[in-house]
Amino acid sequence: MSVMxxxxxxxxxxxxxxxxxxxxxxxxxxxxxPIAAELDQSERFPRELYLEMAKIGxxxxxxxxQFGGAGATPLDYLFVMESLSYGYASVADQCGLIEIVGSxxxxxxxxxxxxxxxRPLLCYGRTCAYALTEAGAGxxxxxISTRAVRDPDGWVLTGEKIYIHNAPVxxxxxxxxxxxxxxxxxGGISVFLVDLDLPGVxxxxxxxxxxxxxxxxxxxxFGEVRLPADALLGEEGQAFGYMMEVLAKGRLGIAGLALGIxxxxxxxxxxxxxxxxxxGAPIGxxxxxxxxxADVATExxxxxxxxxxxxxxxxxxxxxxxxxxxxxxLLASEGAVRHADVAVQxxxxxxxxxxxxxxxxxxxARITRIYEGTSEMQRLIISRALLRRKP
Numbered sequence: 511m512s513v514m515x516x517x518x519x520x521x522x523x524x525x526x527x528x529x530x531x532x533x534x535x536x537x538x539x540x541x542x543x544p545i546a547a548e549l550d551q552s553e554r555f556p557r558e559l560y561l562e563m564a565k566i567g568x569x570x571x572x573x574x575x576q577f578g579g580a581g582a583t584p585l586d587y588l589f590v591m592e593s594l595s596y597g598y599a600s601v602a603d604q605c606g607l608i609e610i611v612g613s614x615x616x617x618x619x620x621x622x623x624x625x626x627x628x629r630p631l632l633c634y635g636r637t638c639a640y641a642l643t644e645a646g647a648g649x650x651x652x653x654i655s656t657r658a659v660r661d662p663d664g665w666v667l668t669g670e671k672i673y674i675h676n677a678p679v680x681x682x683x684x685x686x687x688x689x690x691x692x693x694x695x696x697g698g699i700s701v702f703l704v705d706l707d708l709p710g711v712x713x714x715x716x717x718x719x720x721x722x723x724x725x726x727x728x729x730x731x732f733g734e735v736r737l738p739a740d741a742l743l744g745e746e747g748q749a750f751g752y753m754m755e756v757l758a759k760g761r762l763g764i765a766g767l768a769l770g771i772x773x774x775x776x777x778x779x780x781x782x783x784x785x786x787x788x789x790g791a792p793i794g795x796x797x798x799x800x801x802x803x804a805d806v807a808t809e810x811x812x813x814x815x816x817x818x819x820x821x822x823x824x825x826x827x828x829x830x831x832x833x834x835x836x837x838x839x840l841l842a843s844e845g846a847v848r849h850a851d852v853a854v855q856x857x858x859x860x861x862x863x864x865x866x867x868x869x870x871x872x873x874x875a876r877i878t879r880i881y882e883g884t885s886e887m888q889r890l891i892i893s894r895a896l897l898r899r900k901p
Contacts, residue, residue, distance in 0.1 A: 516777040519596065520814050521589040521766065524825075525582040533566060534593045542597030549598060549724035550870050555679050556724065557634075560604060564634035568594070568605060570612045572759070577616050577624055578632040584759065585821040588766040592814075595770025599874040600724035602770060606763040607675050610756050611638045611684050614701065618744030618752060627682060627703055639680035639706070641671040641730055642753075649887050651686065651750060652695035656732065658687035658702060664739040667702060667732045670714070677728035678716045680706055685732070686749050699749040702741045710735035721873030758824055758832040760882045761839040765817045768842035768878040772810050775846075775853035775871045779803055782856050799856060806849045813842045833895040840888040843878035850875040 518535055526534075541559060549556055563569060571587040573579025580586070587609060594602035608631060615628040630636035647653035656669025667687060674683070682705050690698035704711065714729030744752060780803060783794030793799050820834035828834075853868040854861035861868045879885045 516773055516780065519589055519593045519770075519773070520811065521585075521592045521769070522818055523582075523586045523589040525580070526586045526589065531589070534568070534590060537563070537566065537568075538593055538597035542594065542601050546598035547865065547867070547870065549600060551723075551864075553718065553723045555726050556601075557637075557679075559601065560634050563601075563605070564632065569608045569634065570616075570632040571605075571609060573609075573612045573616045573628075573632065577612075578629045579612065579616070583821070584762060584824040585818060587759070588762060588817055588821045591763045591766030592770040592773070592817075595767040596774050597770075598724070599767055599771055600722045602763075602767045603675065603722060603725045606760065606767065607640060608632070608638060609763060610760050611640055613756050613759060614684060614743065614752060617755070618701075620740070622740065623703060623743065636681040637676060637679055639674050639676040639683035639730070641674050641677070641683045641685040641704075643671060643673045644669070645672055649883055651699065651753060654686055654688060654699065656685065656687040657691075658689050658700060658737070660689075661736070663736065665702065665737040665741060667704065667710075667735040667737055669732050671730045671732075672714075673717065673727055674730055676726055677730050678713055678726045682706055683730060684743065685730075686753075689746055693747060695750045697747040697750075700746050701743040701749045701752060702737060703743050704732070704735065704737065704741065706730070708735050708737075719877070721870070721876055723873075754832075757883070758835040761835040761888070762817065762820055762824060764878055764882045765813070765820070765835070765838040765842040768839070768846035768875065769810065769813050769817060771846045771871055771875045771878070772806065772813065772842070772849040775850045775868060775875075776803065776806050776810060778868050778871070779806070779853040779856040782853075793856070802852045802855070806852050809845050810849070813838070813845055816841055830895075833892055836883070836888040836891045839878075839882065840885055840892070843875075844885060846875040846878050847872075 567580050570579030571582050571590050575581035591602050594605055631638055644654050658665045658667045685702045685704050689700040710733040712731045714731050716728040783799050784792050786793050817838040820838040823831040823834045850872040854872050857868050
């Protein structure tokens with residue numbers, strides 16, 4: 511596997527042809543990678559970059575073309591996420607957020623909601639957030655406490671969300687709220703589309719993170735926010751089912767993002783192993799350096815193969831799709847942390863210094879084991895699927 515080949519994604523695709531794939535690779539090399547270090551350092555939100563991505567159709571990969579998406583498959587989405595993350599994981603993270611919110615809107619939104627939210631989202635005329643997490647509710651959606659109560663004019667929303675991607679910059683949010691406390695998550699949670707300039711909405715804070723620092727994360731507080739009746743997305747009480755439909759795609763996206771980090775780490779380490787000499791020879795001539803790189807390359811290929819299988823299963827609505835997406839996310843995210851660690855080790859002391867790509871990759875990789883469901887949650891999902899099967 512040459513360094514040149516590592517600059518191009520090994521993830522296959524189905525709808526995107528050679529020209530589209532080349533366009534993505536060129537955009538990553540020319541527009542994303544050159545500014546990744548600056549974005550990490552400044553924690554800047556690169557709106558101008560996202561506008562350019564929208565122009566070439568990099569948002570809404572699986573959203574039907576009738577709504578402004580690419581109308582492609584989950585395998586194409588995997589390719590896009592992996593490729594963007596090879597450039598910078600924060601950029602891929604924005605793409606993944608729009609994919610999830612766009613998928614929800616496309617599947618369950620009304621014509622009016624498509625025009626007001628979905629189409630502007632895909633051309634980056636409006637910026638979204640996806641507000642699930644609360645102080646007492648992360649993976650357990652049944653524990654959310656944000657409430658939406660009916661009133662004569664619509665709904666009144668009260669609660670607080672934390673660790674919300676894009677909260678500091680979003681124009682609107684898809685917010686999960688309890689609408690029937692008696693029914694709980696099975697019929698008592700709904701999704702609302704909330705314009706974040708409404709009275710009663712406040713952006714509580716902006717987090718400063720270990721990695722993926724250009725991804726804006728913060729809190730949203732809803733103080734008796736009055737919403738019109740048509741703020742409800744889909745049917746009342748059906749949010750849990752809606753979330754189950756998009757969570758697998760979200761985990762597939764993070765698998766792709768983690769694979770992109772691994773590929774970038776391997777490419778940097780291979781270059782360093784060939785360029786740096788010690789004791790009169792390139793350090794890559796030493797098996798102590800070369801063999802860990804062989805392991806990374808092998809694990810990366812295995813991760814791509816599993817993620818591609820999960821993407822195809824998701825595209826065909828296989829009953830194994832959710833489990834395979836959890837497997838892909840688990841393998842790729844755990845691998846990304848190990849692979850970035852190997853790259854830092856190859857660089858030695860310089861790999862620990864801010865400004866070197868591998869130092870950033872090491873920090874960027876760590877969150878992949880946490881968001882869209884921790885590694886422990888993925889193991890729980892996988893093990894439950896195994897134990898449900900009859901011998």
